[in-house]
Amino acid sequence: MLTIYEGALDVPKILTEWYEAEATSNYGAYIPFVGTVRSENGIDGLSFDIYEPILESWFKAWQEKAKAKGAIIKMAHSRGDVLLHQSSYIASVFSPKRRVALEFIDEFVEDFKASAPIWKYDLKDAQRIYASDRSTAIKGSGILSGAK
Amino acid sequence: MVRVEFLGPIQKEALELDINNLSELATILQEDTEMTEWLKNCAVAINDTLVSSLEAPLKDGDKISLLPPVCGG
Numbered sequence: 001m002l003t004i005y006e007g008a009l010d011v012p013k014i015l016t017e018w019y020e021a022e023a024t025s026n027y028g029a030y031i032p033f034v035g036t037v038r039s040e041n042g043i044d045g046l047s048f049d050i051y052e053p054i055l056e057s058w059f060k061a062w063q064e065k066a067k068a069k070g071a072i073i074k075m076a077h078s079r080g081d082v083l084l085h086q087s088s089y090i091a092s093v094f095s096p097k098r099r100v101a102l103e104f105i106d107e108f109v110e111d112f113k114a115s116a117p118i119w120k121y122d123l124k125d126a127q128r129i130y131a132s133d134r135s136t137a138i139k140g141s142g143i144l145s146g147a148k
Numbered sequence: 149m150v151r152v153e154f155l156g157p158i159q160k161e162a163l164e165l166d167i168n169n170l171s172e173l174a175t176i177l178q179e180d181t182e183m184t185e186w187l188k189n190c191a192v193a194i195n196d197t198l199v200s201s202l203e204a205p206l207k208d209g210d211k212i213s214l215l216p217p218v219c220g221g
Contacts, residue, residue: 035221049156051215053196077220089221109221118220119156130157135217138191140200144174144214145187 001074002059004050008086009076018074018092027072027094029101033109035089037082044123045083046131051117058116062108071095071104075112081123115139150210158186158216170194170202173212191215 003014015032022030037046059075066073071093078088091109095101115138120131152163152173160182167173170192177183192199193213194206206212 048220051155051213054193054198054213054215057196112220114218116218116220117155117215118218119216120219120221121157131219132157132217135219137189137217138198138215140198141189141191141215141217142187143192143200143202144170144177144190146174 001072002056003076004052005076005078007078007080008082009078009088009090011087011090014076014090015092022072022094025094027096029095029098030092031094031098031101031105032090032092033105034087036087037084039084041122042124043084045081045086046088047081047121047123047128048077048079048088049119049121050077050079054117062111066093066095066104069095069100069104071100073104073108077118083123149208150206150212152212152214154186154214156216156218158183158190158214167206169206170199170204170212174202186214186216189217 011034019030062073074092076090082088091105091112093101093105095104114136120134121128122131149164149166152165154160154162165173165176177187193215194204195211
C-alpha cells in the first residue's frame with residue numbers, strides 16, 4: 001500500500017488506520033518508521049516532487065520482496081510543502097516475527113533513500129531550493145554524459 | 149517522434165525529438181550547456197522503466213524521462 005498525500009502527513013491517523021487494518025491479520029510485529037522535518041540550517045520546512053509511475057513500480061518490487069518473507073509493507077509520503085516538526089514520510093512493515101520486520105524496514109528505507117524518484121527542496125527565505133548536497137544519483141545514472 | 153521529460157529540479161521544458169536511440173539523445177543534450185552537469189548524474193527511463201544502456205531502441209511515441217539525484221523522506 002502506497003499513498004501520496006498533499007502536504008504534511010497526519011501521523012496518528014495513518015498509523016492507527018494501518019494498525020486497525022491488520023489488527024487481526026495474525027502479524028506478530030508492526031514496525032513503523034516516521035520521518036519528521038527537523039529545524040536545521042535555518043529552513044522553514046521541506047518540499048517534495050514525486051514521479052509516481054516509477055515510484056509505484058519501485059514500491060511494487062518491494063511488496064514482492066515482503067511477500068516472499070510473509071510480510072507486508074505500507075508507505076505514505078508527502079507531495080508539496082511540509083513544515084518544521086511535521087512528518088513527510090511513514091513506512092511500516094508487518095511480519096509474523098519481529099526479526100524479519102526489523103531487518104526489512106532497514107533495507108527498505110535505505111533503498112528508498114537511494115532509489116525512490118522523489119526530489120527534496122529546502123524552504124528558506126521564501127524560496128524552494130533543491131537539496132542537491134543530500135541527494136543520491138540513482139544507480140546507473142550518467143549514461144547520457146559521455147556518449148559523444 | 150519521442151517525448152523527453154526532465155523531472156524534479158531540472159528546469160527544462162519537455163522536448164519532442166525524431167531520434168532512434170539514446171545515443172542520439174545524448175549527442176543532442178550534450179550540446180545544451182544547461183544540461184552538462186545534470187547529464188553526469190541523471191538516470192534515464194524509457195516508458196517509466198529505468199535503462200542502463202544507450203543501445204535501447206526507441207520507437208514512435210516513446211516517453212523518455214531524465215531523473216536527477218533523489219532524496220525522499
